[in-house]
Amino acid sequence: MSSQKDPPLKGLRILVVEDQAPIALQLEDMLIESDCEVVGPASRVGQALRLLSEQPVDAAVLDLNIAGELVYPVADALDARGLPYIFSTGYSPSDLAAPYRRRRVLQKPFSRRVFIKAIRETLQQRSG
Template sequence: MNEQSPLAGLHILVVEDAFLVALDLSDQLTDSGCEVIGPAASVKQALEKMDGVALDGAVLDVNLAGERSFPIAEVLASRGIPFLFLTGYDSSTVFPDEFQQAPRLSKPVNANALKNAVAHFRHR
């Protein structure tokens, strides 16, 4: 773990259904000092993984094999846990009104953009 990183010690839920992308995201976050919860590949898995776990934030793929991750975002928002969406969608019409202003990163995800976005979780 990188104890000098601004991400050191953050507990981050990763929700991504593409195995290699999930592995890459998890590795990037772990290498930056985060403790990764997951990855989870579905809404059900994500909700199970976050049950009883203290999270500092979450990285949510919008489309999970045809299922949207918005129910996870609703639970996170109700708990005051920051999150960001990963998306390949250009249009914001995919997002419900309550998540129009939520932070988003486009796929493929730039490693520095991911680290900078997750670093903001600490300051919320």
């Protein structure tokens, strides 16, 4: 096992796109406990795009279906900026449109440990 410590999350700005308030709050709590700064949460695709254009963001966690609208425009905006993201959804990974299936998908519900590990791995893939 490598002696290299997990990359620090302290100060990273994570955009949260989630339309269910209890889940958004849970994600926010998990990120804050890991010393991240939360951007949002955004409960609509348009709101998420606005936040992304107005505030610095290091990564994002995206629910697939936001108030009946698919989150792909936000994923595309993140891709255009070279920013990493994960999907957090109750849907199966196979339900994602083909261009997005290579992305990390966490199926709800998931633990804080699994969530933070996914964020770390996604950030490492970007920098590595």
